Amino acid sequence: MAEVMHLIKIHASPERVYQALATAQGIRGWWTRDAALDPKIGGAGEFGFYERRFVIKVKIDELKPPKHIAWTAISSGGGVFDGTTIAFDLRPDGSDTGLSLAHRGFKEADNNYASATTRWGFYLFSLKRFLENGKGCCFQNYLA
Amino acid sequence: MSCGINHQVGIKSSPEEIYKALTEIEKLAQWWTTDTRGSGAKVGDTLEFWFDGFCQNFNVEELQPGKRVAWKSPKDQGADEWEDTEVTFDLSTDEKQTFIQFRHSGWRESTDFQGHCSMRWAVFLLSLKDVLERGKGRPYPYDLEVHHGELVGEEMNCETKNGTPYGSKKG
Secondary structure: OEEEEEEEEEOOOHHHHHHHHHOHHHHHHHOOOOEEEOOOOOOEEEEEEOOOOEEEEEEEEEEEOOOEEEEEEEEOHHHOOOOOEEEEEEEEEOOEEEEEEEEEEEOOOOHHHHHHHHHHHHHHHHHHHHHHHOOOOOHHHHEO | OOOEEEEEEEEOOOHHHHHHHHHOHHHHOOOOEOEEEEOOOOOOOEEEEEEOOEEEEEEEEEEEOOOEEEEEOOOOOOOHHHOOOEEEEEEEEOOOOEEEEEEEEOOOOOOHHHHHHHHHHHHHHHHHHHHHHHOOOOOEOOOOOOOOOOOOOOOOOOOEOOOEOOEOOOO
16 A cells, blocks of 8 residues: 655644635635535535546545544546545644645555655645645646 | 655656756756755766755666666765665656656655655656756755745746646646
């Protein structure tokens, strides 16, 4: 099994970081504008990319504001994320927030997994920018 | 299986150009740290990557032009956590681009520092991509700061004709 582990420090309160991760409106600012999320435990999330040629569907497993969010990926284009779990852990660090991402359960350390690591790196920076200066870089912003 | 960092990035460039960017000092200085010293041209050479007063050394372990570059971090010549770890870049192509399969392996344990390094490698691999596709990277100290409130670096590239910042997958 392989997992993506990232850690980033964001100059924002845990409450603001949590809102950006736990609501569809927040996610639209840094990941994809095509986001729907029912923000409760057991709720469904759906995130579209490439005009919905790639869609990630998740179920919300845990919500502990403003500390912890956990999802299970139910389906994804090509099945690359199916059955994997995604957890965000937040901890205050002075006037900043340390955000850990753990995306676990990849069956092997293959190229899909390696790509996911790089993409998460990009999008967590986008999240940082979204919260620090309002300049998130969600997926649709790349498309020329 | 947590004790390693794997990335993959797709770049609109040739394996030969990417290989140069991984083995020539002047090119390395365009995407990782502006203060790069030593040599990466031959097996057995030592590369010095300077970040202000801190220096991370790597010995060149393996070179296959256009295909593979492998470095190893020697004892007491950089971050303790990186001691004896290995960094490898494997290159492969399809009709659209060259992929770099990046691995930083041999970590003794999974720590917060590894999570931090995983983010940093994403930043620098995307910087490498920008050098090759746009002629300008974001090497230290112009990179995107992972651990400070203010971003000193260049703007993230939000617009590109080449698909996404991390590859040209699916157009």
